[in-house]
């Protein structure tokens with residue numbers, strides 16, 4: 757068992773950090789539960805293994821992905837969509853672990869989005885050098901619901917752009933345990949992740965894992 761300052765329940769931690777209209781950073785709020793979250797990631801990947809999806813343009817993504825919940829985000833030559841079935845296994849995606857759901861709902865509430873009901877969680881795995889190019893998340897049905905993201909392992913530089921692809925993105929460092937809630941006018945902002953710098957994280961070694969919670973259906 758490891759302990760750090762955030763395990764002291766008397767310490768409220770840093771206050772929520774507004775990033776843009778509707779976007780709030782909750783620094784370190786997932787740290788105390790990180791080992792449980794990671795055990796649950798491993799349980800999900802035992803049933804729905806990591807895979808490198810293919811974009812509609814035919815390129816393999818450098819980030820490995822899987823999903824849990826009632827629907828999973830998939831990409832192939834036919835396009836992007838949410839599917840209740842994992843195309844690798846032909847089975848439904850694994851259920852969303854309780855630890856995931858509770859964190860996502862708590863974070864959304866702290867950021868001013870009570871009643872968030874995520875039905876999908878996309879899990880991204882970054883190795884050093886991998887990146888996610890600038891994109892919008894617009895495959896979900898209801899853009900009124902926020903997206904909640906949880907960063908674990910190696911830190912990343914997150915690129916947060918505007919409503920147009922050409923808008924110069926701000927660079928935000930997201931570290932282990934940081935949670936960001938993206939709602940309101942930020943929900944459709946362009947965003948991405950810069951190539952991951954190498955490092956050695958005590959829990960995850962040379963990896964970053966990001967969970968994104970969505971109301972997809």
Ligand code: MD3
Nearest residue numbers: 880893903905938942943945947966968
């Ligand atoms: C801002 N993932 O899975 S999480 C993605 O770190 C994705 O793996 C990144 O972008 C990652 O689609 C970034 C932060 C994030 C997620 C969704 C957003 C930021 C967002 C949707 C709208 C605006």
Ligand code: FE
Nearest residue numbers: 891892893947
């Ligand atoms: Fe995204």
